[in-house]
Amino acid sequence: MKIDVSHEQRLIAEIDSFEFVAQDVEGILQALNDWLARLSADLQASLLTCTGFREQSALARQAEAINAVVRNGMHAWSRQRTSMEAVHALADTFDDKVLLLVFGKFNAGKSSFCNLLADRFAAHGKTVEYFYLEGGRIVETPERFKEGATETTARLQGVRLGEKLVLLDTPGLHSVTPENAALTQRFTESADGVLWLTSSTSPGQVQELDELGRELHRNKPLLPVVTRSDLYEEDEVDGELCKFLRNKTGQNRAEQEADIQTRAEQKLLSMGVDAALLGTPVSISALMARQQEQTPAAMSEAGFERLYAALLAITEPTLVYKRRKVAEVVLHHLEEQVLGMLRREVLPLLAELNVALLAAMERIEVRRDQIAAAVWRGVIPALPELLDTFPATRDLDAICHSLSRSIFEIFSGAANAQLADHAVEPALSLAQIELPEGADFEDIVVDSSGETGEQRQVVGVAYERLYGAMEAAIRHSLLRLCENAAEQCRVSTRQLVEQTGRLEDALVLHEQDLFDLKGDLRR
Amino acid sequence: LSQETRSEAASEVVAVLPDRAHDLARLHTLARRGEPTVTVIGKYNHGKSRLLNELIGRDAFAVADRRETVQLADSLHEGVRWLDAPGLDADVGTGDDRHALQAAWLESDIRLFVHAAKEGELDTRELSLLEALRADGARTRRQTLFVLSQADQLADDSELAKVGDAIGAQVPGLSLNFVSSTRYRKGLEGDKKLLLQKSGIPDLRLALGAALAGVPHARAHETALLFGEIRAELQALRAERQVALEALHQTQREQRQDFDEGLEAVIEKVGQAIGALLDALGTDHAIVPDSAKDAYAITAGKVERAQIQIGYSRACIEIDAFLAGHGVVGLPQAQQTAARSLNSVMVAVMGVSVKFRKDLRRMFCEALGRQRMQDEFTQYFEISADRQALAARISETESAIAALDRASAALATLESAA
Numbered sequence: 011m012k013i014d015v016s017h018e019q020r021l022i023a024e025i026d027s028f029e030f031v032a033q034d035v036e037g038i039l040q041a042l043n044d045w046l047a048r049l050s051a052d053l054q055a056s057l058l059t060c061t062g063f064r065e066q067s068a069l070a071r072q073a074e075a076i077n078a079v080v081r082n083g084m085h086a087w088s089r090q091r092t093s094m095e096a097v098h099a100l101a102d103t104f105d106d107k108v109l110l111l112v113f114g115k116f117n118a119g120k121s122s123f124c125n126l127l128a129d130r131f132a133a134h135g136k137t138v139e140y141f142y143l144e145g146g147r148i149v150e151t152p153e154r155f156k157e158g159a160t161e162t163t164a165r166l167q168g169v170r171l172g173e174k175l176v177l178l179d180t181p182g183l184h185s186v187t188p189e190n191a192a193l194t195q196r197f198t199e200s201a202d203g204v205l206w207l208t209s210s211t212s213p214g215q216v217q218e219l220d221e222l223g224r225e226l227h228r229n230k231p232l233l234p235v236v237t238r239s240d241l242y243e244e245d246e247v248d249g250e251l252c253k254f255l256r257n258k259t260g261q262n263r264a265e266q267e268a269d270i271q272t273r274a275e276q277k278l279l280s281m282g283v284d285a286a287l288l289g290t291p292v293s294i295s296a297l298m299a300r301q302q303e304q305t306p307a308a309m310s311e312a313g314f315e316r317l318y319a320a321l322l323a324i325t326e327p328t329l330v331y332k333r334r335k336v337a338e339v340v341l342h343h344l345e346e347q348v349l350g351m352l353r354r355e356v357l358p359l360l361a362e363l364n365v366a367l368l369a370a371m372e373r374i375e376v377r378r379d380q381i382a383a384a385v386w387r388g389v390i391p392a393l394p395e396l397l398d399t400f401p402a403t404r405d406l407d408a409i410c411h412s413l414s415r416s417i418f419e420i421f422s423g424a425a426n427a428q429l430a431d432h433a434v435e436p437a438l439s440l441a442q443i444e445l446p447e448g449a450d451f452e453d454i455v456v457d458s459s460g461e462t463g464e465q466r467q468v469v470g471v472a473y474e475r476l477y478g479a480m481e482a483a484i485r486h487s488l489l490r491l492c493e494n495a496a497e498q499c500r501v502s503t504r505q506l507v508e509q510t511g512r513l514e515d516a517l518v519l520h521e522q523d524l525f526d527l528k529g530d531l532r533r
Numbered sequence: 534l535s536q537e538t539r540s541e542a543a544s545e546v547v548a549v550l551p552d553r554a555h556d557l558a559r560l561h562t563l564a565r566r567g568e569p570t571v572t573v574i575g576k577y578n579h580g581k582s583r584l585l586n587e588l589i590g591r592d593a594f595a596v597a598d599r600r601e602t603v604q605l606a607d608s609l610h611e612g613v614r615w616l617d618a619p620g621l622d623a624d625v626g627t628g629d630d631r632h633a634l635q636a637a638w639l640e641s642d643i644r645l646f647v648h649a650a651k652e653g654e655l656d657t658r659e660l661s662l663l664e665a666l667r668a669d670g671a672r673t674r675r676q677t678l679f680v681l682s683q684a685d686q687l688a689d690d691s692e693l694a695k696v697g698d699a700i701g702a703q704v705p706g707l708s709l710n711f712v713s714s715t716r717y718r719k720g721l722e723g724d725k726k727l728l729l730q731k732s733g734i735p736d737l738r739l740a741l742g743a744a745l746a747g748v749p750h751a752r753a754h755e756t757a758l759l760f761g762e763i764r765a766e767l768q769a770l771r772a773e774r775q776v777a778l779e780a781l782h783q784t785q786r787e788q789r790q791d792f793d794e795g796l797e798a799v800i801e802k803v804g805q806a807i808g809a810l811l812d813a814l815g816t817d818h819a820i821v822p823d824s825a826k827d828a829y830a831i832t833a834g835k836v837e838r839a840q841i842q843i844g845y846s847r848a849c850i851e852i853d854a855f856l857a858g859h860g861v862v863g864l865p866q867a868q869q870t871a872a873r874s875l876n877s878v879m880v881a882v883m884g885v886s887v888k889f890r891k892d893l894r895r896m897f898c899e900a901l902g903r904q905r906m907q908d909e910f911t912q913y914f915e916i917s918a919d920r921q922a923l924a925a926r927i928s929e930t931e932s933a934i935a936a937l938d939r940a941s942a943a944l945a946t947l948e949s950a951a
Contacts, residue, residue, distance in 0.1 A: 246725035391858030469839040
């Protein structure tokens with residue numbers, strides 16, 4: 011530590027000398043805007059129509075729910091576009107700064123960590139400004155972050171270190187109070203990298219990373235920091251308990267770091283995040299550094315030299331990222347608010363609707379046959395009485411008319427019940443009973459011609475064949491009616507299946523387009 | 534009870550109460566009457582294995598300052614089985630949680646819930662597990678002792694007390710055991726009384742001893758509780774199924790009665806019509822051969838035959854229409870010609886031969902003949918699709934009840950051996 015410039019000095023010096031030269035991203039911004047315009051036009055044209063379904067049917071409601079999500083989404087995007095101007099403004103104020111999220115659970119030692127770094131910058135003559143979020147505003151404060159073993163940090167707080175570095179201490183990425191939600195969102199949006207603080211007592215609980223999913227998908231580097239890497243040693247001397255604090259051993263630290271490295275990599279992989287974002291974990295003890303008066307040797311032993319080196323290593327990619335940040339912010343908006351919303355909310359609904367439509371399609375045949383059986387059971391028992399009452403007049407037309415009406419009524423009732431989701435229009439003309447030529451009441455005539463001359467005697471009226479012809483005609487009529495209704499259902503169901511397919515295809519296509527644009531931007 | 538009988542009995546119960554699989558597994562553990570089991574539960578690296586080693590007095594469990602225990606490990610010592618579970622949250626989605634679950638719920642009589650003092654308050658996951666364990670304790674009388682471990686890793690006693698207070702506020706009524714395995718080991722090695730006393734291990738041993746003394750009683754209570762709950766659930770389910778079965782039988786009876794009465798009325802109606810027709814005819818001309826008759830007789834014979842044919846045909850149509858209304862003859866599958874009006878059921882019961890007066894009288898006007906029609910049509914009614922479907926539902930419900938009865942018997946077998 012004599013002649014060598016420490017990593018601490020290098021870090022502070024390098025951060026001060028950051029020069030931010032924005033990359034020219036006008037072309038890509040235009041392409042992103044065009045992408046959104048094309049997507050919106052396609053979605054507008056692909057909204058689902060539910061012809062042939064009753065408005066209150068489950069299927070129509072499902073389809074309408076999808077339309078509503080898409081419409082609300084398109085509405086929200088345009089509003090978000092406007093509010094993104096504000097994000098831009100905020101991002102601008104950080105454009106010449108590196109913004110790091112200090113993420114971790116309440117007992118990860120975030121406050122001590124930030125306070126110590128603040129002390130170091132102050133020791134090098136840099137200004138240190140603390141602030142916190144309240145009521146949706148940034149409030150400046152002279153007070154350091156509160157530390158304590160049972161602390162539950164319930165607010166988002168930050169500290170500006172010198173001109174160019176900001177640490178944001180966050181209790182979680184979900185805002186604690188609704189009025190701070192927008193500002194929290196803007197801060198995390200603006201963050202350039204994440205320091206994941208995890209206590210050495212129970213290090214590397216990788217499920218915590220789930221909450222970081224969005225930031226990591228935004229390609230922000232992640233540095234695991236094992237905090238509180240220290241322990242008390244105790245002894246009893248002359249009946250008195252004496253204890254002293256020491257750093258955990260190098261081997262102990264190496265084991266914990268290796269374990270975290272392995273599992274964090276697996277975790278990132280399972281989250282679909284590029285494992286290259288993961289920095290090599292470092293162990294530190296803020297308490298040891300402080301107890302030992304922050305001497306260079308103490309800082310180094312407490313792990314801070316390694317931390318500074320790691321911070322230097324992530325500033326390079328951070329700089330590269332910052333140069334194209336304007337376009338990244340727009341891209342994030344499109345990926346998360348636009349495409350992400352469609353993927354999260356619309357795709358599952360479409361899949362559900364598809365399953366429901368397939369099931370509905372399969373039900374149609376069964377329902378058709380059930381309706382036919384019901385009409386048959388309803389109509390036939392009345393037939394003998396009908397035939398009994400008409401022989402006097404032999405008004406076949408009247409019988410057929412009466413039958414048609416009864417078929418149509420029973421059919422309509424059964425179709426309503428069995429095909430409740432569909433707006434079936436029963437075809438009255440198909441209920442028409444048509445008897446074949448010659449089907450009629452038959453006079454049974456006995457021929458008694460003999461010596462007394464020709465004699466024919468009408469013995470009675472038979473309608474056995476007429477009954478048979480009527481059964482056949484009824485069957486024919488109701489099968490046509492049922493098949494007609496089934497076909498109406500099939501047509502409308504197929505139409506909706508095709509529409510959902512088109513909507514899905516459109517989403518896949520635009521997703522690929524955006525993926526290509528992202529590749530262009532990050533190349 | 535043999536292992537085989539026991540697991541067969543358990544699967545009879547699980548077959549009808551799948552949600553009770555865990556309870557049956559627990560009952561299985563209880564029935565083994567093994568040594569009382571003490572399980573340590575908590576996040577990894579909070580000093581669970583180290584604590585067990587100190588309680589037992591030898592290094593039975595592996596210790597390291599990182600994720601270590603990933604398998605269930607156990608050790609017998611002085612009539613107590615000590616079980617080291619993998620840390621909570623160690624690796625989400627792997628076998629660790631399953632092992633932890635097994636240790637915490639299936640195997641343990643007493644749980645030591647371990648939380649490192651340096652970590653401050655309990656986090657959400659610890660809190661909900663601790664609450665679940667305490668709720669289980671109230672139910673099964675299995676005790677959970679809370680251990681605030683690594684008490685030496687805070688700056689001083691007041692810091693430690695602060696953490697204790699914070700946890701006390703999170704879980705009101707929780708009694709805390711402040712423990713430091715390191716102090717204990719060091720105190721033993723150097724024969725240092727203050728370290729031993731401040732290690733909290735002697736006090737924890739006392740608390741554990743008291744809890745262990747209560748294990749036989751707790752086990753008896755838990756055994757009775759689980760059997761009682763399962764028995765009651767089986768009974769409730771059986772009662773529910775029985776009601777459903779009775780409703781189905783009721784429907785079956787009502788449909789049948791409706792059919793029987795309707796058919797009887799139809800047969801009565803057509804029988805009367807045919808009876809009246811036959812009575813009006815007087816002398817039977819049809820049985821005298823035409824060759825032996827005069828012209829009048831020939832004609833009269835023809836007229837009679839025609840009238841009989843008409844009457845019979847109407848009777849058939851009445852019956853056929855009635856059967857259609859009760860689903861005995863369904864919608865004809867293939868297109869039928871107008872000529873073939875009678876379906877197979879009618880043909881089977883009525884026959885195809887020409888009917889003479891004596892045939893008709895026997896069929897329609899005599900009790901025996903009417904009964905035959907009634908019986909045969911009823912048979913066809915019973916094999917119609919709807920009736921068969923109803924019968925199938927009845928038989929399913931009966932099977933379900935039989936399965937519940939088997940489960941109850943199996944449970945009784947298990948209980949008598951417990």
